[in-house]
Amino acid sequence: MSVIETLTQRNEAFSSSRFSADLKIMPSMKTMIIGCVDPRVDPVDIFGLAPGEAAVIRNVGGRITPSTLQTMAMLRIVAKASGGDIGPGWNLIVLHHNDCGITCLAHSPELLAKYFGVAPADLHALAIADPHKAVAVDVAALKANPFMADPIVGREPLRRDQGDDAPVPESETLTSEISCCYPTNEFYA
Numbered sequence: 630m631s632v633i634e635t636l637t638q639r640n641e642a643f644s645s646s647r648f649s650a651d652l653k654i655m656p657s658m659k660t661m662i663i664g665c666v667d668p669r670v671d672p673v674d675i676f677g678l679a680p681g682e683a684a685v686i687r688n689v690g691g692r693i694t695p696s697t698l699q700t701m702a703m704l705r706i707v708a709k710a711s712g713g714d715i716g717p718g719w720n721l722i723v724l725h726h727n728d729c730g731i732t733c734l735a736h737s738p739e740l741l742a743k744y745f746g747v748a749p750a751d752l753h754a755l756a757i758a759d760p761h762k763a764v765a766v767d768v769a770a771l772k773a774n775p776f777m778a779d780p781i782v783g784r785e786p787l788r789r790d791q792g793d794d795a796p797v798p799e800s801e802t803l804t805s806e807i808s809c810c811y812p813t814n815e816f817y818a
């Protein structure tokens with residue numbers, strides 16, 4: 630059986646027996662996660678997510694880029710069209726990991742600069758080779774973005790992973806309420 634045939638079978642099984650038409654488009658955990666496309670660090674696995682619990686945006690590195698912000702803005706419009714909004718009570722998670730493939734692009738500064746919407750000379754400020762620093766950089770970028778200047782980023786990050794074995798997720802959580810719990814070993818007040 631080919632890979633496509635296998636995946637088609639899984640899709641049929643999902644649609645026939647595991648998909649719930651009662652799920653709402655608004656994530657039930659009021660949580661948005663920005664993570665990497667790396668198949669080893671799927672936020673669904675990392676956080677044990679069930680269908681409908683969280684909105685997940687994935688790109689190379691799980692980084693805040695112009696495209697990420699555009700996607701977030703679009704999701705907010707979708708939320709408003711659904712009678713809700715993304716704001717107080719929501720959790721916003723920036724999830725990076727070590728051994729990330731984005732480090733393989735270090736020799737393609739022009740490509741990275743275009744990806745991040747910055748000049749090649751400014752790439753160093755994005756801590757591309759250091760996921761620990763990169764999480765902090767991206768959280769700061771979100772806080773500084775006018776689009777995000779509302780209660781969704783009203784508090785300091787709560788926690789951060791600091792594992793050493795690859796690929797270990799590195800995350801910081803922005804939340805308007807101290808109400809979330811994630812697999813971490815460092816706490817922020």
Ligand SMILES: [Zn+2]
Pocket residue numbers: 665666667689690691726728729730731
């Ligand atoms: Zn990655």
